[in-house]
Amino acid sequence: MTDLLQVTNITAGYGDGPAILDGAHLTVEPGKVHCIIGPNGAGKSTLLKAICGMLTIRQGDVIFKGERLNGLRPDQILRKGICFVPQERALFPKMTVRENLRMGGFTLDDSHELDRRVGEIMERFPILKERADQFAGTMSGGQQQTLAMARTLIIKPDIIMLDEPSLGLAPKIVQEMFDIMKMISDEGVTVLLVEQNALMGLRNSDFGVVLDLGRTLFEGPAPEVLADPRIQELYLGGKKAA
Ligand SMILES: Nc1ncnc2c1ncn2[C@@H]1O[C@H](COP(=O)(O)OP(=O)(O)OP(=O)(O)O)[C@@H](O)[C@H]1O
Ligand SMILES: [Mg+2]
Numbered sequence: 001m002t003d004l005l006q007v008t009n010i011t012a013g014y015g016d017g018p019a020i021l022d023g024a025h026l027t028v029e030p031g032k033v034h035c036i037i038g039p040n041g042a043g044k045s046t047l048l049k050a051i052c053g054m055l056t057i058r059q060g061d062v063i064f065k066g067e068r069l070n071g072l073r074p075d076q077i078l079r080k081g082i083c084f085v086p087q088e089r090a091l092f093p094k095m096t097v098r099e100n101l102r103m104g105g106f107t108l109d110d111s112h113e114l115d116r117r118v119g120e121i122m123e124r125f126p127i128l129k130e131r132a133d134q135f136a137g138t139m140s141g142g143q144q145q146t147l148a149m150a151r152t153l154i155i156k157p158d159i160i161m162l163d164e165p166s167l168g169l170a171p172k173i174v175q176e177m178f179d180i181m182k183m184i185s186d187e188g189v190t191v192l193l194v195e196q197n198a199l200m201g202l203r204n205s206d207f208g209v210v211l212d213l214g215r216t217l218f219e220g221p222a223p224e225v226l227a228d229p230r231i232q233e234l235y236l237g238g239k240k241a242a
Contacts, residue, residue, distance in 0.1 A: 003063075004030040004190055005051070005082075005159060010060030012050045019058065020046045023215030026192075028159065028207075033181055033191045035205035035222065037198040037235055043214040044194040045087065048161045051192075052084040053077040065158075079107055081158035087167060089148040093137025097128050097147055100136050104151035117154050125150045142173035149180055153189065160184065162193040166200070178204035198235045202226045210235065 005028035012021045020043050028034055036044050049055050051062055053074040062069040069077055074084075091100055101121055105114040122129035127143055128150055136147060145165050152160045162181070166174040174197075181191045182204065195201025202208045208225030210218040212234075218225060225231055 002030070003027050004065065005192075006061075006063045007047075007051065008061045008063070010050060010062065011058040012046065012055045013058070014046075014055065019214065021050060021214040024050075024211060025060070025216045026209045026219055028190055028192055030158075030190050031185055031188050032206040033185045033193070033204065034207045034209065035201040036192070036194045036209045036211055037201055038211035038217075039235070042211045044211055045163050046214070047211065048084060048163055048192070048194060051077075052082055052161065075107075078155075078157075081155075082161065083152040083155065083157040083159070084161045085148045085152060085163065085165070087163040089144055091136045091144055091148055091151075094135055096133050097136055097139070098122075098132045100147055101128070101151055101154060104154035107155055114154070117156075121150050121153055140173075141169050142176060145169065145177055146180060149177075149184065153184070157189060159190045159192060162191065164194050164196055166195060166197065174200065175204075198231075199226075 007024065007026045009023050009025045010021055011019045013019045024043065024047050036047065038044050046055065050057055053072050053076065057070045064080060064082065092103060098118060101118045102114060105117060108114045122132060125146060128147060131139060131143065136144060165177050169177065181193065185191045202222045202225055205222045208220065208222045209216060210225065210231060218228065218231060
């Protein structure tokens, strides 16, 4: 299968600061869920930020559909089809669900088309239709995360990148979020997420990427990552993965 996105051993840091990423690589296949795991401070969030153009890439390449993205601005990368949902979700709490969905399509010029897509998304996510006129900030964590994910779909992206979408959510709700990611990927939108709970993340993904100290230690099909004794020892608490 052709790679949709390829990150080749990149080096990147904040401003003129030290390299936070140094030897980070990953390969993303279309229509699959990819999960980045690793300890706190490993550079997981930094890797997503580097892909979406928020950091300067000092060495290595980010190649998307055969095109080099290095040096492009975040808005240019968004228009190419890579959408990023940061950890804090970046919703507009004092705007309604419908307004938040419309904001997701700010790069679209055609407002009728935007309305049509917002309607389409609300049909797919009934909870958002039900809450269309409610302020986003008054919804539960799971509903807000659903809105954050659904909002990215307005522009029909190729890839959505999610930084810890499960943060602060109850386990049952976390599973619902993974089910949504699976549904999205089955519809052809590739998912790249960072997950703190390595076991849960890998069990719900097709591919796993293990990052530590800014570099990729291991990358492969999620069942293989789960079964690797080194990974079990380091990140899965030595637990045997079922
Ligand atoms: N805005 C910033 N400016 C300078 N250094 C930063 C910035 N953000 C993160 N860092 C540094 O980059 C390193 C990696 O941080 P990053 O947030 O990418 O890790 P992470 O793997 O996402 O960790 P966590 O699991 O805690 O979210 C850390 O040493 C952190 O201090
Ligand atoms: Mg992080």
